[in-house]
Amino acid sequence: MPKLQSFDVDPANASLTGFLSNATGATWTLTATSSGDSLAHRVSIRNDSATDHSGKTAILTGTDADGNAQTETVTLPGTSATIESTKYFLSLTTVVPSATISSDTMDIGWVDEVSTKTFVMNRHASTGALVQVDVTGTIDFTVQVSAGDPQNMSSDQESMPWIAAQDTDLVTQTTDISGHLDVHTTAMRLIVNSYTDTAELQAYISQGYQ
DSSP states (O other): OOEEEEEEEOOOOOEEEEEEEEEOSSOOOOSOSOOSSSSEEEEEEEEOSSSOOTTOEEEEEEEOTTSOEEEEEEEOOOTTOEEEEEEEESEEEEEEESSOOTTOOEEEEEEEEEEOOOEEOOTTOSSOOEEEEEEESSEEEEEEEEOSOGGGOSSSGGGSOEEEOSSGGGSSBOSOEEEEOOTTOOEEEEEEEEEOTTOEEEEEEEEOOO
């Protein structure tokens, strides 16, 4: 019998102020620690001022899509600009700037780029798993695969070597689709590249045991 897995991706609306509105000074106390949708989002920091703060950095601390501890150091935005993290955060517990921004303000939130948790696959199967995705609304997604060992990740999810699936039916798609993962894949995740409010998808994975 094949192994069956399924999951829903129903992301919260993107919010540039979801974690904190009008951060100022040298100490930023977040008013929320997650988007509330059980998904990992990239974090945004928007500079509300005409002052260039790109000479400063901030350390983001929280958890990755699998709940592992995760940090990332980002460069703060320049004049009236917005930056995004490269990592996806399921939770964000602190943002610590390297220096004060004085009376200027910044907004900290989450954007429309999302990662699911890591799904462990059977690398011994002779055929790649079938993945079927049902889409509601406007959403763009990519299935990523890895040949790394998901049981021995050195730190966070981003320590795994992720690439887009070879089956192009699973890459930058916006409609209902099905495709196959690469043979000997050890892990997969689904990345949402962008979405509009109320969009969601359901994914189903079927893989043989050998």
